[in-house]
Amino acid sequence: MLEAVGERVLRAPKELLYALGFMVEIVRNIPAYFRMQRRGGGGGVLKMQILFTGVNALSIVAVLSLAIGAVIIIQGLSILPQLGQGQLIYTILIAVITRELGPILTAFIVIARSGTAISTELGGMVVDHQIEAYMATGLNPITYLAVPRVLGVVISLALLNIYFNFFGLVGSFLVTQLVQPLALEEYLFGLYGSVTLRDFIASFAKSIVFGIIIGSVATYQGLSVERAGTEVPIRAIKAVGQGITLTVIANAAITLVSYL
Amino acid sequence: MADDAGLALNTQDLVVEFENFTPVRGISVKIREGSTVAVMGRSGSGKSTFIKAASGVIPATSGEVRIFGRLLGPLNNRELRRLRKVCGFVFQDAALWQNMSVYRNLALPLEQHYPELSNAERDKKIRRAVERIRFTDDLNLRPASLSAGEAKLVAFVRAILTEPKLLILDEPTTFVDRTGVDRILSMLRQLKDDGTTLVVVSHNATVVSQLADEIIVIDEGELLIHGTPDRVAASDNPVVRDIVSDVLDQAATFDSDILSLLGEIDDEG
Numbered sequence: 264m265l266e267a268v269g270e271r272v273l274r275a276p277k278e279l280l281y282a283l284g285f286m287v288e289i290v291r292n293i294p295a296y297f298r299m300q301r302r303g304g305g306g307g308v309l310k311m312q313i314l315f316t317g318v319n320a321l322s323i324v325a326v327l328s329l330a331i332g333a334v335i336i337i338q339g340l341s342i343l344p345q346l347g348q349g350q351l352i353y354t355i356l357i358a359v360i361t362r363e364l365g366p367i368l369t370a371f372i373v374i375a376r377s378g379t380a381i382s383t384e385l386g387g388m389v390v391d392h393q394i395e396a397y398m399a400t401g402l403n404p405i406t407y408l409a410v411p412r413v414l415g416v417v418i419s420l421a422l423l424n425i426y427f428n429f430f431g432l433v434g435s436f437l438v439t440q441l442v443q444p445l446a447l448e449e450y451l452f453g454l455y456g457s458v459t460l461r462d463f464i465a466s467f468a469k470s471i472v473f474g475i476i477i478g479s480v481a482t483y484q485g486l487s488v489e490r491a492g493t494e495v496p497i498r499a500i501k502a503v504g505q506g507i508t509l510t511v512i513a514n515a516a517i518t519l520v521s522y523l
Numbered sequence: 524m525a526d527d528a529g530l531a532l533n534t535q536d537l538v539v540e541f542e543n544f545t546p547v548r549g550i551s552v553k554i555r556e557g558s559t560v561a562v563m564g565r566s567g568s569g570k571s572t573f574i575k576a577a578s579g580v581i582p583a584t585s586g587e588v589r590i591f592g593r594l595l596g597p598l599n600n601r602e603l604r605r606l607r608k609v610c611g612f613v614f615q616d617a618a619l620w621q622n623m624s625v626y627r628n629l630a631l632p633l634e635q636h637y638p639e640l641s642n643a644e645r646d647k648k649i650r651r652a653v654e655r656i657r658f659t660d661d662l663n664l665r666p667a668s669l670s671a672g673e674a675k676l677v678a679f680v681r682a683i684l685t686e687p688k689l690l691i692l693d694e695p696t697t698f699v700d701r702t703g704v705d706r707i708l709s710m711l712r713q714l715k716d717d718g719t720t721l722v723v724v725s726h727n728a729t730v731v732s733q734l735a736d737e738i739i740v741i742d743e744g745e746l747l748i749h750g751t752p753d754r755v756a757a758s759d760n761p762v763v764r765d766i767v768s769d770v771l772d773q774a775a776t777f778d779s780d781i782l783s784l785l786g787e788i789d790d791e792g
Contacts, residue, residue, distance in 0.1 A: 302638050392618035395580045399614075399682075400632045401607030435764075489542070 285486075286479045290411055295403070296410040302312040308408065310484040312415025317422050324369060328360070328427040331368070332434030335359055340442055353457040360431040361462050362522075364468035367514050369423040370477060374417060375508040378481040381412050382502035383487025386495035394486065409482040416494050417474030417483075465521035469514060476509045527592035531556045531689045531720035532577060537586035539569075539576045544571040548744040549586065554737075556591075557689075559711075559721040561735035563766055569744040570724045571615055571651035571693050576721075578612055578691045590689060608636045611687035615694045615724075617674035617680075619666035629681055630652075636685045652680045656706050671698035679707055689720045696727045708733065728770045740766055 264424075339352040385408065388394050398403050432454065439445045486500040488494045527533050532554040537545040546569040554560050564570045576583040581597045583630055588595040590610055616726050620629050629649045633640060640648070655664065656676050666674055682690060694709075695702045704727070704762050711734055715721060725731060731738065731752070738755040740747040740763050748755055 302634070388621075391621065392614050393620055395575065396612075396620065397613060398580070398603075398619040399580050399607065399612035400694060401604040401635055402631075403603060 264504070266282065275492035282483050282491045285483045286475070289409055289479055289482070292403065292406045292410050293414070295406045296414075299406060309411035311414050312377075312412050313419050316373055316416050317382065317419030320369075320372055320376060320423060321418070321426060323372060324423050324427050325430045327368060327372070328430035329434035331364060331439075332356070332360060332431035333438040336435040336438045337442065340439070350453070353453040354369060355459045356432065356435055357454065357462055358436075361428055361458065362468050362518070363514075365427045365431065366420075366466055366473060367510065369420055369427050369470070370473040370510045370514075373474075374477055374503055374510070375465045376418075377416060378477050378502045378506045381416075381478070381481035382485035383495055385409075385482060386498050387492075389488040390490065390495065404486065409479075409486070410507055412482055413475065413478030416478035417471055420474040420477070421467065421470040424466060428466070446478070446506075460515045460523050461521060465517060468521075469517050470515065472513050473510050475515060477506045480506045480509065527589050528639075529556055530554065530589070531558075531591060532722065533587075533589040534577050535587040537573065537576055537588065538584045539572050539581070540584040545577060546744050547583075550741065550744075550746045551586075552577075552739060552746065554722060554747055555718060556720055557718045558736045559715050559723065559734045560737045560739055561731045562724045562739045562741065563726065563731070563770070564724060564741040565766060568742050570640075570741050573741060574691050574693060574722060574724060574746075575612075578610055578689075579606065580612055604635060608685060609688045611682035611685060611690045612680045613675075613678050613690070613692040613695050615697065617666075617671070617678040619674055619677055621666050623667060624663045625669070628666065628677060629662070629684060630683060632685050648684060652684055653711065656703075658682050672700055672703055675699050676703055676707070679710075683710065683714065687719070689721045689722070690714060694723045694726075695723065696725065696730060704729070726770060731770050738767065742766070752774055 336352065336358060339355055340349075343349050343351050343355075361404045385394075388408075394404050394408075397407060436445075436447070436450050439450065484498040484505070490499050530553050532552070535551050536549045537547055538545065538549055541568075546671075547589060548569075550573055562570050562574060572581070575581045577588055577592070579588060590606060593606065595606070620631070623631070626649065629652070630645060633645050633648065637645070649662075656679065666677070669677065669713070675695065679692075681696055684693070695707055699707065708729060711730075712777075715734060719733065723730060723734065735752060737750060738752055739749045740755065742762050747760055748758055755763065758764060758767075
């Protein structure tokens with residue numbers, strides 16, 4: 264019993280080191296991926312990843328951001344005027360939607376959809392010996408499979424964040440029209456007066472960092488399947504758990520660095 | 524390096540360990556360029572793991588592998604490509620890429636190793652190989668639509684399209700029907716005549732008797748014997764006899780059938 268606990272404790276830092284090494288290996292292979300693309304290979308994987316992670320998630324992101332933008336404005340308009348702070352609604356919208364919810368909610372959506380899909384697909388490929396077949400053909404699985412998936416997740420997440428912001432802020436405006444009609448010009452001026460360049464940079468930086476984390480964790484977990492098909496769902500669950508944990512920690516760290 | 528002159532494959536004390544077991548325990552073999560070697564052993568004896576480690580498809584835990592004198596180790600992408608161009612591999616379960624069509628499965632290795640080929644030249648090469656093996660008319664099918672035998676034929680074509688100098692095959696005739704086996708055999712014979720080194724894991728009597736210059740017998744991850752078919756057939760080791768006797772008996776029956784058939788033809792003549 265004690266031995267098993269000890270083994271698990273020792274295994275955790277070892278796995279973390281492997282995962283960090285894997286992340287470094289992905290970054291190191293990015294130039295090789297673009298060289299391969301120039302020779303005409305691997306572009307399809309990146310396009311498919313952007314299609315699946317970004318384009319196919321547009322509708323769910325739109326619904327989520329419209330609804331959340333609406334909720335924030337309803338809550339804000341019901342509380343803030345009572346305190347004589349009606350103008351604060353714009354600051355709250357930027358703080359909540361642009362700085363925090365845009366990057367983190369799109370990251371959660373991508374973890375749930377693409378993180379599991381990537382780890383399951385790669386895990387299945389390990390079990391079917393397809394990864395070995397890539398090796399046998401001279402294609403490095405990191406360059407050919409992991410790099411375009413990670414890049415696809417990063418690009419998609421950055422674009423989904425912009426999309427979330429757009430719909431979140433539009434959603435707020437639409438609800439304002441129902442509750443307390445406002446000129447578009449006034450609404451946009453209010454937002455413009457509350458937003459800073461730092462907000463954009465922090466939000467964008469979060470999307471990039473979250474994308475790297477989610478893509479790397481999912482590909483790492485998928486390629487860590489050894490032989491049995493039963494390992495595939497276990498690795499997919501780990502990809503979700505680790506993806507969420509690391510994303511939340513990174514989010515707190517970036518917020519801390521950006522606004523303190 | 525000098526010791527490797529004339530050798531296609533040289534393994535020294537090759538060991539592969541997994542978490543709970545050791546399928547390959549210190550196997551050393553030298554395979555000459557241009558020879559055809561059959562690898563035999565009981566199920567689970569470590570044959571497949573050995574040839575995968577010997578070809579660098581999976582990493583060895585310890586020991587050395589040299590392919591045409593080149594020591595396998597951590598290879599960068601360019602070195603890996605160069606190695607794979609000379610060393611082809613046919614997997615036991617075909618291992619076709621499921622997210623691509625059959626055509627893409629065949630085109631990708633060519634794009635990788637012969638980027639200078641135009642699309643038309645690549646297409647011509649693929650069509651010619653497919654015609655010789657005759658496995659399917661529709662190359663746009665996904666591998667999931669193929670039978671196990673057809674998938675095996677596609678895997679065989681995928682490995683030989685790049686014209687490797689060393690071809691390693693893991694049970695190439697399993698799941699394949701008789702006509703398919705004949706076509707594979709005929710292509711293997713031609714590759715052998717062209718000087719390609721062949722390493723074949725097989726229990727097929729015809730493959731072993733008609734192609735093999737040497738036989739390697741592995742049991743419980745260890746090398747039991749490596750020699751000519753005659754030497755292996757004469758072995759005193761009961762495990763070796765048990766493993767090869769069926770195959771060599773079948774081959775002998777096959778040979779005597781052929782001889783008697785030829786005799787009948789002569790008599791009639």
